[in-house]
Amino acid sequence: MVSLPPPSLRDNTADADRLVRALQTQLETDDIHIDFNLLKKLPFQLRNAAYEVKCILYKNRRQWIVIDIKEARDASPLAGLAVDLGTTTVVLRLIDLPSGTVLSESSFHNPQISIGPDILTRVHFAGKTEGLKQLHDLLIAALNDSIRKICSDCGLRPEDIYFLSAAGNTVMTHLFMGLNPGGIIREPYIPVVNRPGLIAAPELGIAVNPQARVLIFPNAGSYFGGDLVAGILYSGLHRRSDTAILVDVGTNAEVVLGNRDWLAACAGAAGPALEGGASRIGMMAGPGVIDHIELEPDEKRFRCQTINALPPRGICGSGLIELAALLFSAGMIDGRGRFVPQNCGTKLTERSGLPYLVIVPANLSATGADLGISQTDLDSLIRSKAAMYAILETISASVGLSLETIDTFYVSGTFGSIIKPEAAVAIGMLPDLPLNRYVSMGNSSIGGATMTLTDPGCLEEIDAIRDRITYLELNVNQEFMTRFSAARFLPHTDLSRFPSVKVRRRG
């Protein structure tokens, strides 16, 4: 809110300069920029508002940018949008900027899945004629659709959105900007840009207020994206005096270990088992998706909890982890993750010639078909959990710490629902530690993106996080491979590491 002294013959400074002068005093800065577009309507605005206006400003590090100018009494909404640019799922969170409250949240399948479910296929596709444009356009069109919907649900217009904050992995960030990600997957693994900074929404094709700015989270390298930088910001790991660990279970397993002095990071394919698309059962969280699962005391039937309590139509990553833990504890799968027919009973059938365990029979599911899990699904889940555990071991060893000495594990999952640490421990995805050391965070990427919309000081923090990260390359790490092999067993080949996990003998 700014009050300007009205012009007079003694003070006939120009409109724009009068506004800048008032803002300089109020904000105690000499670095204020007014967009050229705003100048055209400025004289009418100032006079209509009798020199009592409110300015929408964005603090881009040291410079304050005037994004829009309204009458002081104008009560129209002022919204921000946080976006988690997932490979599989894009999550939106609409924020009321003056109060910082969340107005609504929604998500959609990344339509780039039609080009390729995995990042690699998309990167190759981007190298073809018009391929990059097609990938970019698919994403932006779906995002614009989703923005229209979420705004209309909240009684807003897309023009009410003035700031966006987007976090994604390095490839997704590039595709979002229409930049060729080709260098990221080829030695020596070079992104086009690590710190995209602030971009005007129209330059990206995003249909919100034409003056809106988009903050794009920086990536620390080809395999350490802005989503994880956002996760660190959200967890507060970088402000702690004691060492803690952040575990992000998404399409990629990403781990950061550190404190306010240093940050070490590591990422590896946790695999598509945990997210919709590649797996027939693991899918993104959404209405009707199973996010918690239990076995009835007689071990005959599964009791499933679905989002919005709708008939089940699939199972999400966190549900899948719980399911595997249940199956293992009930002896329905063995240590190698293979189905044990005598314990599965009639629930074990076959599909496409492979064993298939029915979780929800056709008559109870939303799809009218049996809902279950195949041997292939289980195999990829075990690869994922092994990768995660091996990463945790490798990164802590690399700084000379053992996992047991770490007091706090922040567990986040970008696929939208909350992981139950006990289930993840039961399958050996996370180490067997007292459960009170685990802090479940949900989607930390969108959490971090949201913070930048409500706290302008975050930008400096983000830079500091990015610059402090040491990235540990796993592709060339032999120890990681050894650890990965040892972890491809439920809960682990070395059972002494998981004293709390009861291993049921066959039969």
Add this chain to the structure above:
Amino acid sequence: MVSLPPPSLRDNTADADRLVRALQTQLETDDIHIDFNLLKKLPFQLRNAAYEVKCILYKNRRQWIVIDIKEARDASPLAGLAVDLGTTTVVLRLIDLPSGTVLSESSFHNPQISIGPDILTRVHFAGKTEGLKQLHDLLIAALNDSIRKICSDCGLRPEDIYFLSAAGNTVMTHLFMGLNPGGIIREPYIPVVNRPGLIAAPELGIAVNPQARVLIFPNAGSYFGGDLVAGILYSGLHRRSDTAILVDVGTNAEVVLGNRDWLAACAGAAGPALEGGASRIGMMAGPGVIDHIELEPDEKRFRCQTINALPPRGICGSGLIELAALLFSAGMIDGRGRFVPQNCGTKLTERSGLPYLVIVPANLSATGADLGISQTDLDSLIRSKAAMYAILETISASVGLSLETIDTFYVSGTFGSIIKPEAAVAIGMLPDLPLNRYVSMGNSSIGGATMTLTDPGCLEEIDAIRDRITYLELNVNQEFMTRFSAARFLPHTDLSRFPSVKVRRRG
């Protein structure tokens, strides 16, 4: 020119960040901005050029902006364009940026003349529906035409122009940007913006390199435009330890008095007598235009020098001043500027019922018609010269100096040719001082605009000039009016002030 260390597994910084890092070292700054548009082609460029590139940068005060990136061996031209946005005439000067040399100069009639020859008519027109857009479009279309021509004459493409620098009066600057100048002419005389700064060329509709930036000279107020700030920069007045004066004879008579510690400025209508449009004879400099004029010893015929020595088709401002001096000295006009029939002989005819003196007879002119000067032309010239002299007296009196004590008078004329101080003294436009105190500068506005293309340090100087100016308002100055009335006589009602001017008695 920048050499980047090629990427490797040990140094896999992103392309953009690698470039920024190299530039930071080379330029010793941490504030470098790369335009988002450039990122799309950056990876290909760096690899094609084997990491040896040259960057085109613009230093916008403390921030360096990367405008374009080329291969180091790329020898394509790099041009800048200075523009003097005159009310009547727009002057272009094309510069080879690496060497700073002038490639070509051209000018065109401001097509806004079709709306109104004077600024006031245009400001009123801008207030009508679509009026502002029409004025802006007329100017930009003509500028783009002229840019195409001047480039093609020099074997360049408009895309080779990366920087523009434009100076004009406050209204012209507003019309150039498409901003409504309405506030400038109404009490309390408020422009939309005083310091427009740097604007991307496409935002103004200018068809040059799409990455090009346009520096727009700041104005000190409604009646003190960027053209005069450019003039001060060019004269160096603001760097002198002794006090000097800058006299700018254009559509407006503008005067700045000062030194490196202070600057006092004053402007008043010198009138359209000195520039094409309103006057039937005074026109902009161009081929065939009379810029110097003498009377043959027998006083029977005029000897005219034209630009490019072509048959005469008109007379420009400086020619008009010389002509008036000649006529007065030959007794063909009297002290009130009226024709003296007995001294004019047969050259004096009539046109539209008013006395008209033929300078070039029809058989020698380019137009096939007599070329001359009417009583109306003379009347407006006398008003102009009286205004200029009164301004000079008023401004020096306002700081307690007499004109005689000022050592250096910089005389510039934005209408394109060089004013002869002796002629201006002879009609009492400039004070009767030793001629070596006068320094003729030509068009100082385009001179200043050119400096910003070749010397990045100028931007700070411009700010300093603007902030140091004290503007003296003449509209409310009774002394000025008295002085103006006294000066409406050739050379002056008080002949003792002009001892060097020989006044011929009638008959």
